[in-house]
Amino acid sequence: MNPTPSPPPAVTEPATEGRHALRAAGEPARSSPAPPASGPDVAVVAEGLVKRFGATEALRGVDLEIRRGTVLGVLGPNGAGKTTAVRILTTLLRADGGRAWIDGIDVATHPRAVRARIGLTGQYAAVDERLTGFENLRLVGRLFHLPNGESKERARALLDRFDLADAAGRPVKGYSGGMRRRLDIAMSLIGRPSILFLDEPTTGLDPRSRLDMWSLIEGLVAEGTTTLLTTQYLEEAERLADDIVVIDHGRVIEHGTPAELKRRIGGERVAVTVGRPPELALVPGALGSVLTPGAEPVVDEEALTVEIPVAGSDGVVPAVVRLLDAAGIEAHDVAVRRPTLDDVFLELTGHAAEDGGDDR
Amino acid sequence: MTAATTSVTTTAPPPGPISRPVASGPAWLARDCWTEATRHLIATVRNPDLLVFATIQPIMFVVLFVYVFGGAIVVPGGSYVQFVVPGIFAQTVLFGSAFTGIGIAEDMSKGFIDRLRSLPMYPSAVLIGRTLSDLVRNIFTFLIMLAVGFAVGFRLEGGVVDAAVASLLLLGFAYAFSWVQALLGLSVKSVEAANSAGFVWMFPMTFVSSAFVATGSMPGWLQAVADVNPFTIVTNAVRALYNGQDPGADLWYSIAWAAGITVVFAALAARRFASRSRG
Structure with missing residues (x-):
């Protein structure tokens, strides 16, 4: 927990840990007023994020970084604080402590500038059921302040790409769960976000739709979309993420590449x-x-x-x-x-992944 | 669009590869409000059931009060139709404002409000667009009720200008209460709660008033409540205007109530909407 009030100048952290540049929470605070690691190749920096809901401490000092063009998998059980972290980074919530920057812009002080750079797909498909798929996309495009022509064009292209072209003119009410989720992701991509946030994108999907969603996300990643992905599934994080942080009770308890994590927990x-x-x-x-x-x-x-x-x-x-x-x-x-999330938690914390109730 | 565009300066490291200024200015605000309003209007046109059910109940009230109770109720001025129909108009548009809260609660429960709050749009456009689309819906319901009123013998005795002023007053009053409902919709946790929270106080508000009977017929303490009820004041003003009488100070009090409620509750709702402290 190091809520350094100073803004972070563009300083690149010495790459002491090879290709992954994540820092664990609880690491000794750098000599103040030291800046957090940042620079043109780091898209997201969060430092000592704290959030309380009444007596509950949802986040107790979370640090994380996402290198541009990579996927960070945030792994943890229900109630670990994953969604709270995403909500702070996407300007929906204000942190009680710590700071965060998206493309170098402070999420607390310049929320609208941050919003112009991000795409968010929450846990529940946030689509307007009364409108058609095309109308949903065009709506978000307009509210992203794209010119009319461009928002229509982007909407059509995304419908094609996400295999929704045939359903484009039908109200979303009649869409399947997988279709809604695809439309939801398409809606978060319409403004060509610099960073995409996917909060448990496959929770509640059937196995077939989950596989479809994985290849869709892999496609986005191949194009270099910087992504933060939260998940309860180790397999999902392994498959999609370049780096993984494991969160438990509002703290980062482990971080590394999937290979490193696997080595640590025995594969x-x-x-x-x-x-x-x-x-x-x-x-x-x-x-x-x-x-x-x-x-x-x-x-x-x-x-x-x-x-x-x-x-x-x-x-x-x-x-x-x-x-x-x-x-x-x-x-x-x-x-x-295959090791499960429970194995990871047993290995890292000595306790099983508890279901903490509602993930806030 | 000729809106001014301001880019944000930060003391943080140089932004990433994509430089995207945030569009702002009144023209963008208006465009955002319009975009949000059309979202609801398209949906209303596509699912007209809601509109149909919203008019069935007031039509039943007209029938009930004019033909069932009307014969037994004595009002000053003589004609119960001329007395009660403006009251039912007022009740109809006020009940129509409840859709604002229900709609907002629905958007919240489905995560759509979060989606909107994560976009670079004007946050206030979410609420303004919603209340404006509900105003349009209310205008439509009101026109149907006007036709129903004519069918049961209600007449505009004060001329076109007075009737227009009365109608604008009704719609303005309903618009003000859309903001009360917006605040309720933002404050409750479910659509069902928004539904109950939206109606529970509107029943006493509309019945403990001059809408259906002269307040003089009520027990003294209740009459005191009814006489200060803003709903009574508005009903009296529009009733006078529709009947070709002088509304007197009631007209100005009504306008003041509508303006005051709009300002106070729009500010509260906007603050609640923009708040980033809740889970």
Whole structure:
């Protein structure tokens, strides 16, 4: 928590940590009046954000940065403070402490200038059900102060791109959940935002629509849209984000690239079920070549299962089966288990990802 | 658009690659208000059910009071139709203002207000556009009620100018209350709550008034309440104008009430809307 009142001059942080430039909360405060890391290649900076709702502390000093052209995944359970952070960065809420800049513009003091540079897709598809898809897009284009011709043109292009051209003239009332979400994202892109905020873009979508949404977001990312994405799904953050911050109880508890995070929490695990208890102890030795070096096997003697972190998941099951055969161990079942958000939290905090109720 | 465009200067690091000035000035405000108003007008035209239901109830009131209760109610001046129809006009447009609060609560519950607040538009245009579109809707409802009034024998006895002044007064009063409803709509947590909060005080306000009976027929304490009720004052003013009588000071008091309510509640609603302290 370091609510430095001084504005940040354009100083680039020395790249001591290689390609990712995130700082954890609770890092010793830089000598005041030191500026936060910033510069032309950093699109978003937040420093020591604090927000209280009555007695509840929703944010307790959140620092984050997004490098231009990258995706930051903000990962955390319900109620962790993800949405509150997004609402502060998008000018909808004022922080009780700390500061934040979008493209170098202070969100607290110049909200309208910030709004001209951002696109926001909230947790619920914010579309006007009574209007058609085209009308929704044109409306937002006009309110973004695009010239009439341009807002129509952009609306048509986005409808085409998001596969909504056929439904463009129908009231949104009749759209499916996936269509609404696509329209919602199209609406946040109409002003060609410099930074896109996606607050849990796949929550509540069926698996098929979720996959569609992922490839849509990947397309945007490939074009270099700077994006902040909040999610409850580790898989989603892994797939879409360049950097990940993990938030719990209003604090950043971990940050890094997906690969770094995975290394820290052990990545995928393989679970081997054997026929007889004595074989349990033999499994780790037999599988030596596929294991993550130094990883601890977890033995469940009742279920006759050994769970072991493995280095990579490609072709791991056949390899495990071959190794077990070669060692003469009779395996009843071999399964690969991907780590979940709960595993991340168990690893990082020692407690499971609690459902904190409403995410505010 | 010839609006002035101001760019924002900050002491922060140089902005990113896209330099996008924020458009401001009265012409942009007007354009934003118009854009928001048309959003609701398109929706109203497309779903006219709401408009139909908004007129059924006052039509039933006209029938009920003129034909059912009318014979039993004695009013000064003699003709109950000439007495009660202006009162029902006033009640109709006032009830029409409730749509403002309900609509705003609906936009809030669906996250649409957040979307609008994240855009570089004028925030005040959200509320101004909404109240203006509700005014248009109210004008339409009022014209239907005027036709219904004529059908049951109501006549404009004061001439066209007086009738026009009376009608403008009614609509202005309803517009003022749109801002009260806007504040309520912004303050409640659900559409249902906006619905109840919008109507619960309008029933006593319109019935404890001179709209349906002369206040002299009420018990003393209630009459005292009814006589200071702004709804009584407005009803008396428009009734006098429609009937070719001199509204006297009631006209100026009515205008003052409408203007005062608009100024106070528009300011409160705008402040509530722009507030960034709530979750």
